[in-house]
Amino acid sequence: MAWVTLLLAGVLEAVWATALGKSHGFTRLAPSLIFVVALVLSMLGLAHATRTLPASTAYAVWVGIGASLTVAYAMITGSESASALKIAFVAGIVVCVTGLHLVSQS
Template sequence: MAWLLLVVAALMELVWATALKQSDGLTRLVPSLVGLPVSLLSVVVLSVAMRELPVGTAYAVWVGLGAFGVAVTGIVVLGESVTVPRLAFLALILIGVIGLRAVEG
């Protein structure tokens, strides 16, 4: 259950990071009202997952999945650049997350 919560918390990062991008520096009300509470909720869910997972693993996976997901969202939804090096480094992040999951069981 802790791993599922961790993935949910990371998925929330996609929401809040994208919303904050759309908020234009917190100057647009609706994206700001989405981004800020979802970011807090993401941290709350992370903290619940940390009841059962080591802090280093949980935090690294949360950040890694969040960074990977936000970068992919930027590419797919926001039209950000796609380069071979960028994709390679995103793959390394994903490999690291998978590796941490494998060693923590």
């Protein structure tokens, strides 16, 4: 259950990171509110996951999920350019996060 919570918290990290960019320095209300709600829920999920998982592993996985999804969303929506190297590096993050999960299971 901790891994599912951590996955959801990582997704929420991508939500708040994206909302932060769209808030234009907290001058736009809707993205600012989404940022605050997603940030709080993401942190609560990370904190809950660290009850079972080592904090170092949970944090690395949380950041990796959030960073990968944030970059992928930006490339898909066209707000950031896509390139083969960028995609390869994001895939590398995903492989490393998966590796941390597998190693933690053993």
